Amino acid sequence: MIYFDCAASSLKKPPSVYDAYLDAMRRFSCGVGRSGYGAAVRAGELIYAAREDIADFFGMQSASGVIFTQNATHAINIALKGALSAGDRLVISDMEHNAVYRSALWLGSRGVSVDFSHAAHSDDETCESFAAAFERGARAVCVTHVSNVFGNVLPIRRIFREARRRGIITILDASQSAGSIRINMTDDFIDILCCPGHKGLMGPQGTGLLLINGDVTLSPLIHGGTGGASRDEDMPEYLPDRFEAGTGHTAGAIALGEGVRFIKSIGCEAIFDHEKSLAALMKRGLSKIGGVTVYEYGENTAGLFSFNIDALDCEQTAARLWEHGICVRSGLHCAPLAHKTVGTLERGTVRVSAGAFNKKSEADALLRAVRDIARGSA
Amino acid sequence: MYILIHTTSQTEANRVKRLLSSGGIYASIQKTPFFISRTGCGYCVRVPARDGERAIAALRERRVPYKAVYEVSGGEARRISS
Incomplete structure (x- = not known):
């Protein structure tokens, strides 16, 4: 085949990803992030090690901003629905996947105005289209890095530099670029990055990443237990717990860390x-x-x-x-x-x-x- | 007697442990005792009493956040830093 x-x-994964996944399935299908016995604590250490390597890989300021999700779609939904509310404006490109497009339309049905900028053949034309949209004011901009259909790479650094200058939250859908195009969230003016773990990062299916770099406040999409501050009625403000309610995909997170280490090595x-x-x-x-x-x-x-x-x-x-x-x-x-x-x-x-x-x-x-x-x- | 560094989350506990371990301080992660964690649940980092001051200094120097530091002896906890 x-x-x-x-x-x-990505069908094939590095051997280290398979090994880490199976090992974690065997050893750590326990109360990770909840309990205090050895296996639970050790799993927490391995998950943290994955967060650190992922944060380093994407040029983030802190490993706490590394949030494990089910996939890129999950991360995009947290980002968009957490950042925008009625009366806000969102700018997206006309090259977006349904993860962004349908989420944007859903927000549109709830009072968010959605502005479509043209991802043109020419980068200059693309940047001009975004700049014109930003001129009309916006709360956030969400752009795909690489079209999942045509493979064209959008000039996200130029778009986000302009957005940052205007105080607009920048959200990158890196579904087709994470793992194959060097991304530095700090240098590339990216506030939030959403990507799958199972494509270019070579992790297992059922893994994704929501990366938050710096001081961006989002409402949580899912509420529930986080293993800490249990008597508080609200979700914690601190990351990553604010967006990781419920028992996570322990083996997936640990194996995804191995995928990222493999890419770093190459x-x-x-x-x-x-x-x-x-x-x-x-x-x-x-x-x-x-x-x-x-x-x-x-x-x-x-x-x-x-x-x-x-x-x-x-x-x-x-x-x-x-x-x-x-x-x-x-x-x-x-x-x-x-x-x-x-x-x-x-x-x-x-x-x-x-x-x-x-x-x-x-x-x-x-x-x-x-x-x-x-x-x-x- | 030993020292407990109360952190906001398991992620922060791991961050504290890594920092202290890299400085030669033996640190281990455990659940926060219920008599310390008033909000219920959570993780903390245990270090030997002799390393308490050095641990606090390292955390402050690197600006690693923590909730509080306790000196624990015989089931009694005394807050020594926050």
């Missing part, structure tokens, strides 16, 4: 270069096949892209690729907004997303398969 669906989830830049070069190779090859359209969008792109075989429905193309043992994602990728922006809403696309463990021979195999399928369907 050849796996090019890394934008959905370096984001090396992973990004590898993924991008494979994507570039496939895009070049596909562009030369008659009856195939490759969608190029944005000045800078990452290791994922979309294409179509013109004579086939995108779902058919994906099914035919699976007959060749190749895994890709087809359809709208939970991002109708991005498809509308680029003009593919009515037919969807086939998305190819490379990961750190993909090989050139696998890219070559995908090209051969598409060539065969396109020839047969012409």
